[in-house]
Amino acid sequence: MRVLAAMSGGVDSAVAAARAVEAGHDVTGVHLALSRNPLSFRTGARGCCTLEDSRDARRAADVLGIPFYVWDLAERFQADVVDDFVTEYAAGRTPNPCVRCNEKIKFTAVLDRALALGFDAVCTGHYARLVDGADGPELHRSVDPEKDQSYVLGVLTADQLAHAMFPLGGSHKTDVRDEAAARGLAVAEKPDSHDICFVADGDTSGFLSRELGERPGTVVDEDGTVLARHDASYAFTVGQRRGLHLDRPAADGRPRYVLSIEPVSRTVTVGPRERLAVRALAGTQPRWCGSKPAGVVRCRAQIRAHGEAFAARAWLDGETLRVDLADHAVGVAPGQSVVLYDESRVIGSATIADTVPAAVAADS
Missing domain, CATH: 2.30.30 (SH3 type barrels.)
Incomplete structure (x- = not known):
């Protein structure tokens, strides 16, 4: 297959590209330039859109012996991820920009361009597994629960999964770093990026203040x-x-x-804290990682990237996803994603629009 490997400049995407090469695919590396004004260096372990990252990605591609390009997607990223992030906070919601980036950038803008150029798949360093199911590829949790990224991939459709590759889903992070060192990749010990990549100093409140001013x-x-x-x-x-x-x-x-x-x-x-307890929620813009479920689905619902997965019942009410939790969740904010699982398999996701307090749910 012709594979486009998205290379961020970190260890995970470099090893993912290496494994795609080793599997015999015709691999081309691409670094996504997402910042309008990229810094020369990271601030500690934050961010992933610096000139340093671009150079690290290029050096990794040279070690692997694959072609390498930089795609400037800064304007698209600004409109679909950064502006959306600011707008959501201004509306009193709490968005997850990593979910939006996967939905709008990596598996829409990048995948669409890759397919138009004749590539068969996009390869990334996400920790998630693709399993061949009866109805096509299924998205499953990584074997490394500490690094599992299936939550932020819960917005992907069956068609997108059919053109995706996640070579690291069956590995633990420590093994990936060891493999990078053995392959001679200089990023083997490079720190992981944390938090929000476009808020390099980690000060989300300060970033929003500069964008929105006093309110x-x-x-x-x-x-x-x-x-x-x-x-x-x-x-x-x-x-x-x-x-x-x-x-x-x-x-x-x-x-x-x-x-x-x-x-x-x-x-x-x-x-008081007990008033944060939620037993039911409603989600908009549901997306399915396979066929749309019919009727009530018994599943587990996860509300944060590395949070608890609650036993739940979920069903579609028109274009709204309704989720009843078997136990209460605390601090659920509109704008977050709810991702539904059947054991390790991701069923789909939605953006939380409203919640029902536990006391109200119990009385209804």
Whole structure:
């Protein structure tokens, strides 16, 4: 097969490309230039879009003896990932930019261009497995639970999975680093990138402040009593405890958490932790990693990339995915993704639009 290997400049994508070469594929490496103004060097272990990363990817391609190109997707990345991220926070939601990048960039923009150029598949360094199923390729969890990235790939469709390769899904990270060293790849000990790649210093609040400016409002309790004033509602997220700067303690002396964010009035409501408990949720824009399920599906629902997977029942209500959890989840924010699993297989995903508190779900 003709394979386009997406090479970020890190150890995972370099070893994934090496394994594709070793498997006998005709491999071409490509580095995605996603930043409008790439820095020369990383800030610690953050980011993945620097000139240093591009050079590391090129050196790895030279060691593997494969052609290498740089594709400038900065404008597409800005519109589909960065601008979406800012817009979602401004609307009081908490997005996952890695999910959006996989959906819009790596397996839409890149895959579409690769297929147009005659490639058969796009190879990445994601930790996930593709298994041949009765109805086509199935997306499964990685064997390394600490590195599993099936959650952020839950937006991929069956057609996209048919043109994807994840060579690292059956490996543990330590083995990948050892293999990189044995292959003479200089990135063998390079630190992994963390957090949000386009917020290189890790200061998400500062980044949003530069993009959105001040949007002052109030912090209130559930009765509407004003407890504090803030400079920007987008600096908060559901479930947050620290940094609330409340003027007075709760009557019972217990900590308070962000329960909801109302972006129009810029009101942040806080309350006790038990009010964060959620037993049901609704998701929009459902996407299926295979055929669309019919009727009620018994599954496990995961709400964070490395969070707990809850036993659940899920079904489609028109274009809305309804999910009832067998046990309550805490701190579920609109904008997050809910990914459904059947054991290790990913069924599909949706973007959380609304939640039902555990107390309400129990009474209904």
